[in-house]
Amino acid sequence: MGRILEINLTDRTVTTYDTPRHLLETVLGGRGLGVALLQKYVKALCQDRVVQAFDPENPLIFSAGPFTRTGWPAATQFHVTAVSPLTRGLGGGFAWGSFGQSLSRLGLDAIVFTGASERPVYVVLSESGESVRFEGAEDLLGLSSSGVQSTLCGRHGDVSIACTGPAADKRSYLAAIMSEHHAVVRTGLGAVMGSKNLKAIVIPRKSMLAGPSGFKDLEVEMASKVASHPASVRLRQYGKSILVKSKNQVGDLPTRNHQEGSFEHASNLDAEAVAKYTGSLVPCPACPVACIRETVVPSGKYKCRVVGLEYEPIAALGPRIGNGNLELLAYAFFLCQEYGLDPIGVGGVIAFAMECAQRGILDPGDIGAGDGGSGNDFGSIWGNDRVILGLIHAIGKSEGLGRILGRGSLEAAWEVGGGAVYYAMQSKGVELSGQEPRQSKAFGLSLAVSNWGADWGYGLPTIDVAHNEAAAKILMPELLPDVLNVVDQKYKPELVVFSENYNAVCDSLGLCKYSAPETYAVMPSDIARGLSLLFGQEVSVDDVMKAGERIICLERLFNAERGFSRSDDTLPSRFSREPLRVTLFEGDRLKGLRSTGKSVEVVIDLDPMLDRYYELRGWDKNGRPAGVRCPRT
Ligand code: SF4
Structure with missing residues (x-):
């Protein structure tokens, strides 16, 4: 178990505290820890005031999952959480590379930045992760993101870096947080970092730590499974x-x-x-x-x-x-x-x-x-x-x-007016990622209900689009064969709920999506074995999936408390009004598809899928977990 490093950029105070064990057991780390800390800090710093993205009180949280500390294959992902300027509610994003591993191997589960610096600064963590040096960053403003990183590598040697580029200096809502050639791209978190006058975070690179007894054998088994x-x-x-x-x-x-x-x-x-x-x-x-x-x-x-x-x-x-x-x-x-x-x-x-x-x-x-x-x-x-x-x-x-x-x-x-809003292909203020909701119904629903806007990485319901029958036979046999029919809405709420939960677990442990929720090379039962060793107590597949459900619910609660409801779980009306003609194919997209020679016109009918999705989640008809206090934003 690690610590949480809290850095107040206004008065430059730095504190650390142990991550409560119950928190890691319930939300795991990474993304789950991010939203739990966001709730905690927003409540503590703002009481009943609704914090906005560029308020100094908006906490900017970098968190890494417990698997990134170890040699678990493809455990390279870190997560960033804050109030987003685009969604005006939850902001979330992830990236791969060495930054999350270095953070975690320094003994830190998360860094929480509060306040805002008067002058542009970057922070350098010590070898122990206990102390922080503040350095002026005026000379880094306006540099390209690769220029910022090469300058800091030249100054600090073998380090992992998360930084912003010129777009964040200008507070563009599309600004990302860059780390090596990876980036936390969605929901404008680079702009939040820019609003705090925080240009970069520099962390000493660390090698992996040994897991508990038996973990090494599991790492080797998983590496072989993922590679093949x-x-x-x-x-x-x-x-x-x-x-x-x-x-x-x-x-x-x-x-x-x-x-x-x-x-x-x-x-x-x-x-x-x-x-x-x-x-x-x-x-x-x-x-x-x-x-x-x-x-x-x-x-x-x-x-x-x-x-x-x-x-x-x-x-x-x-x-x-x-x-x-x-x-x-x-x-x-x-x-x-x-x-x-x-x-x-x-x-x-x-x-x-x-x-x-x-x-x-x-x-x-x-x-x-x-x-x-x-x-x-x-x-x-x-x-x-x-x-x-x-x-x-x-x-x-x-x-x-x-x-x-x-x-x-x-x-x-x-601002443009003239009916332009019809052509804004976004949900919750975030531009749609590269999926077509009329053709891929599960992704359509997932983009609409995502708590940080229309991002592929939120729910990742790939079992149908990848025609992953092998995974479906193990994980959802009762939904076969209908769930694999991509253009049919049947069982898509069930698929989205399962995928969201599993994806949230992997994000929280620090697993790259391409090893687990995208491909199912690593299955929930593998995660349960790893967590059992890590926590020193039996963790079941049900426990794993419950953790995912809990994280999604926490994210939903955060937005619900800011007034989000069913009307925010939506897609541009183009997808229900303008039919799209698509050709029907059979087979596995990796091995090659075969045309059936048939084509159909498709639209998405979101309302019945929303009703079923909320029912499966146990939320009310407005998409809000029962009993939550819901002041309007
Ligand atoms: S699968 Fe690709 S993106 Fe993921 S950790 Fe490996 S190299 Fe990085």
Whole structure:
């Protein structure tokens, strides 16, 4: 069991206290600990006042799960929690790499930042994790995120770093927290860090700690299981861009702001296309999956080197904005990383602006399309390089239209007017990630009910879209075969509840999603064995899943206390009003899909799924856990 480090940035006081054991036994760590601490600090610091994202009282919490301390395979994930400027309620995000491992191996379960510094600072943790040095960060303002990290590595040697880029200096709501080539991208947590004048956190790198007796054997068994899982083999071979082809075939590749579900230029962006630009593998420390790779555009006007060009940034900066040029896409992603921006959010707001221009709500000249744009093969708006790169620079610098778009499409739509809100593809203020809710009903529901907005990483109901029959036979045999029918709504609330719970457990332990809730290489029974050894008492599969349920409920309670209800669990009305024609396929998306030759028109009917979802959760018809006090935000 570790400690919690509390850093008050206003008066620079630092305190540590032991993490209560009962807290770890009930919410595990990582994401679960994050929301529990958010509740505690908001209540203590604000009493009955509703804290806003940029208030100094908004606690910014970095937490790591107990498995990141050990050699458990792919236990590389850390979590960040705060009130979000986009959702105005819970903000959450995660990233992989060494930062969470270093935090945890320093004996810390979490760092809680309260207050706000008068001057820009970064903090350096001591070798013991007990003391903190505050350093001036004026010279880091305006530097690219890679510039900030290389400067700090030059000063402090072998360290793990979480920092912000220029977008956070300007308080863009799309600002991310960067760590190596990974990033906590969703819900604007970089902007919260910026509002505290906190530029970076520097932690000494530490090697793994031995777990309790028997844990090492389990680590070895799990490493072999994860490494040999068919999904891991494909991820190692192609990276996460492997999803582009199959999602395009089935109509689950959001195109031109969700006007379509398949993209005519998808073959320019799929795994085979990306492989032509692939450099070396850049895996997270000691991960047997090793899915991360560098992408190199060796020459030309889009010359760049990026790491982590995987499905979500490809979907957001490719089909979503009508861009079929992979070199342009890589360069757009490079700019997002250097500004420290959420590429999913950036793709979402650019797509919104492009559709507003297409519909005459904005003038094409307003978005930079007036003069055409060089290298643009796809019309004057969609895929226009001048528009894409111009808007990324504008968002990163918070200039002109970029300042408005940097607050997310919902707030931008209110400012633009003229019916623009219909084209804002968001939920709870967060741009939709790369799933098509009409085709993938479970993901549609998951994006709507997510407590931190429309993020793929919140619920991750993949068993149907991956046609993972093997996992379904073990975990939900009573729902087979209907649950595997992606476009059918039957049993999707059941699938979402299960997936949310398991995903919350893995987030809380620090397990990368690609080893567990995405692929089910690691099963709940494996987690129960690990926790039994860690806690020194029998933990059942039921206990594991109950912990996940508890974490989701805590997150729901936090938002409910701020006035969130059923009307916030929603999706853009496009998905219920505009039918999407999709082709039906059979088989496993990793092994290859077979067309049935049939096609259907699909919409999503959210209300019956919400009713069933709330019933399964034991919440009332308004989506609120019973008995909660609910003042309006
Ligand atoms: S699966 Fe990929 S993202 Fe996850 S820990 Fe391994 S290398 Fe990192």
